Amino acid sequence: MNLRKLTFKGGVHPPEFKEFAEKKSIEILPLPESVVIPVQQHIGAPAEPVVEVGDEVKVGDVVCEAKGFVSVPSHASVSGKVIKIEKRPHPVGGKVLSIVIESDGEDQKSSSITPNENYFDLDIEEMKKNISAAGLAGMGGAAFPSHVKLSPPADKKIDTFILNGAECEPYLTADHRLMLEHPKEIIEGVQLVMKILGCKNGYIAIEKNKPDAISLMKKSVQETGANLKVVGLNVKYPQGAEKQLIKAITNREIPAGGLPMDVACLVHNVGTALGIYEAVSTNKPLYERVVTVTGKGIKEQKNVLARIGTPFQNLIDFCGGLTENAVKIVNGGPMMGIAQFSLEVPVTKGTSGILALTEKETQARTPGPCISCCHCVDVCPMKLMPNDLAKFIEYERYDEAHKLGVLDCIECGSCSFICPSKIRHVHLFKYGKLEVSKMLKAQNS
Amino acid sequence: MKDILKLGGILLLVTAIAGAALSMVNAITKPRIEEQKRLVTQRALTTALPKANPEAIVPVTENESVSHYIGYQTTEKQNIAGYAFVAKGAGYSSIIETMVGVDTTGTVMGIKIMQQVETPGLGTKIEEVRYGESSSWFQDQFLNRIADGLIVDKDGGDIISVTGATISCRAVANSIKKGMGELEERLGGFKVN
Amino acid sequence: MEKNFLVSASPHITHKDTIPRIMYSVVISLIPAIAGSVYFFGVRAVWILLFAILSAVATEALIQFLMKKPITVKDGSAIVTGILLGFNVPAAVPWWIPVIGSAFAIAVGKIPFGGLGYNPMNPALLGRAFLLASWPTRMTIFKTEPTGGTLSGIDAAAINEYGLDSITSATPLNVFKTQKGIISDWNELVKSGLEDPILQEKAAQANNAITQLYDSSSNLLWGNVGGVIGETSAALLLIGAVYLIYKRYIGLRIPLSYMGTVALLSWIFGGTEGFFSGDPIFHILAGGLILGAFYMATDMVTSPVTSKGRYYFGIGCGIFTVLIRLVGGYPEGVSYSILLMNLAVPLLDRYTKPKTFGVKKK
Amino acid sequence: MSLSNEFSKGFYKENPVFKLALGLCPTLAVSNSVQNAIGMGAAATFVLLCSNVIISMIRKGVPKKIRIPIYIVVIATFVTIVDLVMAGFAPALHKSLGIFVPLIVVNCVILGRAEAYAGKNSVLYSFIDGLGMGIGFTFALAIIAVVRELLGDGKLWGIPMFGSGFEPVLLLILPPGAFLTLGMFLGLFNWLDTKRSAA
């Protein structure tokens, strides 16, 4: 490695609060009475239900089928009976068609979950089929269908794969625990991905605030003899955002509006790599995931392995419940996560954490005037001018906002975090992006 | 084409009428304007050379421009009462022009600031006439001094400057001083008393 | 029944800095310099600062009350404006000078544009420029001795007893400028072929005075010189500045590029013996450069947000400062140069936008 | 519209400076003393009156295409007359108004009235309009000048108004004072308007 610092320009240092859960081994959540499986847990077309009310299902049975290429199926995460197919609240917002399964408590696994012998020698297409059938959608937050990422167009050669173990969001420790508890499986997952893509360079990128994970990974890589480099990254949010990650490790810059494959890279999250390993080696679909239940508003912070579709309430109860002063529940981390109205919503493939924040931490922020302190400009990892963007969007000048690059914003929240005036940039940008897209559509037609 | 000619013709006609009207007005006002201009210099000269006969102040030219004036005591241009010249010095925001009269011994007899565009309320106070007085207190200080005494207080002299306008005052004093030096040279020296 | 959870857009945590926190930190950072001003100028300094602060706060509150807008004086920005305005007047001014100055700063320089964050120019400096243009004599009487004096200005007794001049002590830059003026007057005379013995004598003295000025850097550093209340002690101002830099409320780009430019240009053009004979240390320590560079050019509202823009801003301030100091109508150019560069901030921001990540440079 | 209405509209309702924002350069430049303001106002009123009358007299004979050049010639003629007469009979005023006397030619108020009013109305109405607008213009100049001269110089019409203790706000008679005072007046009139329409 050269002497270049492994990082990117900008970024912030929010308080980490990883100590709540980083030492807690992953615990298995008792089976819930019922699960709610939304047909949309990924980016792309919603899946289509293939069961009907009253059907009996086993764990791992497909309950909704992918519709089109950029889409993934979902599977039953408990065995039991389909009792309802209706719209239910979704952690990403709004109500989404969901399949509600009442558990029979037996946890019978589907017969399709069978180990593949010599799975490493499977045909590449076969592997991709397994991954696609397992319903894998990126577990790093964006929930993009993994098989799509693994099938780049012929003209895009991928030479570098990066395993994203940055876990830069404060509080969250799910990836950290996975790396400590399943290092070998994760490394196998990485090797599978590299084999599928035929790429030579593999990196395991971990922020330096997880020294135990770095050393364990290094040891495991040595033991398995895998051709991988484990790199320690500077601790800085959003180090785990793929553009910034690729920049830090390879010094390549994904062009605006481009994808990792444009610079011959691919990034996957730790959880996704594990999922890929499981999908290829045992045909196990993605029906459970590790969720960090944490925050000052939780009595006992834990990392739990929960079935997809388990209501948040179950996880919180498992962790001793909420404290008196918990006022905000977030799906994900504090920087990018989504605040929830109720605890009815289910864990989805993208739920990396459930965060309960207390009153003190979330004091109502009344945005003040921008005092041009330039902090937001300094920290923006995309080198945008959030102060100007926010003003343009506030005054509905979408044309200028578009010219200033609002569509390049990755919504990392660094600007809002640092702003002394508590301006809600991300809120404005989410809205602004919609308006800009509308405007562009109108212009094109 | 015909249209353009016609329009041009009308415009020309209007302009011609205007021009004619103006030339008439000009004929009436021209003498007065010139008289006014002359009066400005004349008044300054009489202020600068109070002892000279106003009718007997004559310009001396050098290289086609007036270098200074000589004021005689009588209409017959006898007995030199003194000399006058225009001193120019860079003030705060303009070139300040002062008509200066000195007697034959090199003593200032009178000065009159003729042109300045200093800051209103600051530099313009070099022309201030205090309420109830009839002449400018600042300019009066120059009377009966010889060149060596023309130094403002800020530079260690005793000409009191207008507060906040040292620059303008210094310009007046220094330009007069310099002008007197040049005049002395031109005359080959003042008479010693 | 379930409780209602708060819902808002991400991020759900924010940095602990808030506007009041920043503003009050600035106030704290100014305490050493305030203490110094009391030491150098006596209790008068306290009164002047107090009047300036009260006037700024009261003006803001009153106007907002009359306009039926929320009253925002709690954010502390008016206090900072008040202190900095007070810092920008000489100690001998009567009480109404800081009162009117602060009122102008807030009522004309800040509120009409929408209040905190929207004012295009530095309010405190506008207040100072307004005072300087309106009452130039009041604003240029400096004294070095700590005195009580009366609130309406300098004691009448003192004026009678010593004459105005004895309590009027020129600032170092003032001395520098007049002396330089004498030397150049002398050179003029020589050029026109005249040699005036009096001026010759004075020119020699002037040369001497400038040399002495250059030798007095330690006085300049500690503040034992004439000047406006806040500018005299470079050292005390720097203590506060270090605190603000540590807190990241001010960056180094503006102060360093500003002072660097002044040092370079004054070294090249500032001397009496041709190019490269000026004394950069003198020019950095004398006058209000330290105050301006660390506290006023860095006012967030009125400086660029981009990092290149901040360098250009500092360099521009430096150029105008030296220009005004050396050939301008005033001995000091810091306030005007910052005001002038304030005007260019929108342009600087516009033309120094950072290159968006992933967008190729043309 | 009644004649008296035509006359009075120039004061407030259609005040050229405060409401129509016309003729701003001379307004700013010569409002540093009441004397200058009235002098300029009178000069402009004279030109406005004469050019309005002449233009409404010849309006029928003027071809549309070249009406602007012709108006300009007419206006320039009267401006020159004012200029010459002032130089001859009021040299001090002429000096302090400087180039703003010849610049009355491009004063938007005058061309504006010629184009908007005199070119379309009868001689009598044009005369009244010119008079009203001229006086309105003078009035605007004068009230700005009163503020600037009184506070900025401590005088009115050159006569000291305060005791010697008063230290005038010099800035007001300097260039910035012109902009600030006019800005404040414009704001004030806007505010009065909104209050009026609300009431």
Added chain:
Amino acid sequence: MEFNELLIIAVSAIFINNFVLTRFLGICPYIGVSKNMDSAVGMGFAVIFVMTLASMVTWLINAFMLKPTTSNIFYIIFNAEAPPDLTYLKTIAFILVIASLVQFVEMVVQKVSPALYKSLGIFLPLITTNCAILGVALLNLDNDYNFIASIVHGLAAGVGFTLALVLMAGIREKLEMAPIPKALQGIPIAFLMAGLMSIAFLGFSGLKIQ
């Protein structure tokens, strides 16, 4: 004329006696066209161009048609007894010349460079009745500038105007998005801003350039 003197004329017209901020010339376009940066820049260049050209042409008109010298063309053509003093016609002559000049420039630009016309064209007619142009011509006369000095003065006056205009446009674009009290929105705040700008430009007053 010495280079130094030309420099002084230029610096003075741009900074010390800025046409807009201290001489109060060209206020209408300064207020009217400064709402948006693109038009400010367009207008600025148009004014620089026309001012320079007008300085040149009016100087020639004055020197060879109005001034009572032996090079007066009426004197030469009509072989008059004494050269006529037509300087009293300067106002009317200059305004007509400037108006035709602008018209002419407009036509030429339209023919020669449609692209330039697109960006400058709309501003040209506005310029005719702009007192800054006539003002620069009259000031050249008042100051007795020679041909070169007049051109430099015209050019610098235009640059000074453009400087003030562009700075103002930058600021006003930002003010568009500020909670300015209702009564002050638009022209009043522009004047207040001009006043503050003018205060900053006081910093140049008294500048002594040698």
